Amino acid sequence: MTEPAATLLQVDHLTMRFGGITAISDLSFTAKRGDITAIIGPNGAGKTTVFNCLTGFYQPTVGRLELTHQNGKRFLLERMPDFRIARDAHVVRTFQNIRLFAGMSVLENLVVAQHIALTRASGYAVAGLLHLPVYRKAERRAVEQARYWLDKMGLTASADQLAGSLPYGFQRRLEIARAMCAGPVLLCLDEPAAGLNTRETDELSGLLLDIRKEHGLSILLIEHDMALVMEISDHVVVLDHGACICHGPPAKVRADPAVISAYLGTPEDEAIALTRGSR
């Protein structure tokens, strides 16, 4: 901790209970500005629940989620409704099962993502209805911004097609492009490589590194593809049964016996040996 602004996200004692089930118990971790932080863990470990708490779709039972912008402005995410987290704190997410506006064109998806800026420019529809130049200029800017991301994601040729008619890999990329058009400070990606083939996954990792470098973005990543996680992340948080069992740089996490046993399971005698060794 050299300077206070180095920490982007500070999660303290996050606990989420659904009735009698504890999905996350007392989870604490930090994500540094400019880092790619990965959250991994077996199925049902509570990874997506962490995302839902961060982006306001769930109200955490206990805990404090503090986000600090570059300019020192702080946001307590657990107290904000979901749309304000995206609008004011600039935390934008993608979804495990892709959520595009399927009946709208690819370009429209990217323009809708710039809703907040465009609504202001359209004078809450008044300037837009009158077709004033101030709105026309803002709309052109929005299209240029969309075109930039279309080019980057290789979607320019499909710009005027329906988003729902795109092949699966394209839809994944479009969802990331849409999130980027919303101008995030922290981008939360929920299994961006799910369902992609090896080549597409390689492209994705190059793309994420590229986005981070060019846009000074911080990324929070849930992923099952270990090769991808180990390749691109700076910091890995491993969850099992809602608790953090290990965190650190990829190399450390990969060698941790608790992580190996959580993923692979362990024969009984080895497990006993492991727990003894760790005590």
Add this chain to the structure above:
Amino acid sequence: MAAADRQRPPFVAMLRDSALAAVVAALLAVPLLGVRLVDNAGGLTLDYRLPLVLYAAAAVFAGRLLLSLAGHFLAPSFRDMTVSLPRMPRNSLIIVGWVLVAAAVLLPWMPFAERNLVDKLTLILIYVMLGWGLNIVVGLAGLLDLGYVAFYAIGAYAYALLSMHFGLSFWICLPLAGLMAALFGVALGFPVLRLRGDYLAIVTLGFGEIIRVVLLNWQAVTNGPNGITGIERPTLFGLSFSRAADGPTFAGFFGIEFSPVHRVYFLYYLILALALMTTLFAQRIRRLPTGRAWEALREDEIACRSLGMNPVTVKLSAFAIGASFAGLAGSFFATRQGFISPESFSFIESATILAIVVLGGMGSQIGIVLAAVLLVGLPEWFRDLSEYRMLVFGGAMVLIMLWRPQGLLSRREPTILLDPKPASAGATVP
């Protein structure tokens, strides 16, 4: 396998299916056709008409069997038959739109135009405007509203009461009525923010009934079932369309002979202008962030929230703007009729407007015109056959759902193109 089936039709299965249908028909026919209450000298007795029940069952049996046979032998299968219209290029739809507008403007001057026709067209245009207004709520924002007629009623009563008590003119009341309806739209919107689909439809249905029942029972304000009579007629810049008035009259000002037809034509042009305003507004707002947010909300509310849109303002703006157009149409209705009562705002009106939107193809402006002509115009012309109206209405709906479930004309145009061609840039489809 399908080929083998086709060679040897499963007659036994078909017969069994037809027999089952016949039994259902017979069961239904017993209370509907089989018994009749007769008023005899000795009191009420029941008259049994067994043959009718048998006829009905036989008719259903034969029909069902024929349908199965036809479905079996006719390829492609009867069920899969959907009518596909040729895909018209975007520009030709714009041309069709402008031709329709020109025809509507010129029509009263045609030799065949007479008062009756213009009157009927005025009625159709009211429904076209209501359809275009409801389309904002249902077609764009995807909020199924079964109580749209409530806003129409609010607009009508707002004008009638304001003009009666405060002597305000039609032109002042028109925006006020729209505003009033928009306020009620927000008032309805608030409690139903969390509801979607069927649940929303039921609550809006209830809201429509609440408004009607209040109008019916709040005797002191609305004069209950007797309605409000003698509503002031609209003027053209202060020129009255009466034979004699306190101020200048239209006929007197232009030095022409008085004719009651003048008012009919004036009302026609008035509703035409209001309806065109509605569609131009809808076309324009679709291309603005507000309209795109409505469509995005229809597609996926959770994704909208994850991008920073406040679903409350998005939904309420759709309800308010949709409702305000119904309010405008309502005050036009009041000034045209000169008399309103709660009877004019029953659920069947909401159902008709929704049917127009669905039949026309959600989001299609020209489709709604077509559907309004079919659903409102045809029953007006075939008044003699009015006994069969609901039968034809239901039949037509079933056929449309079988053959064109997406509506007569429905093709969504993107609101923005990456590299718009100069030919289609900035044009609007009326």
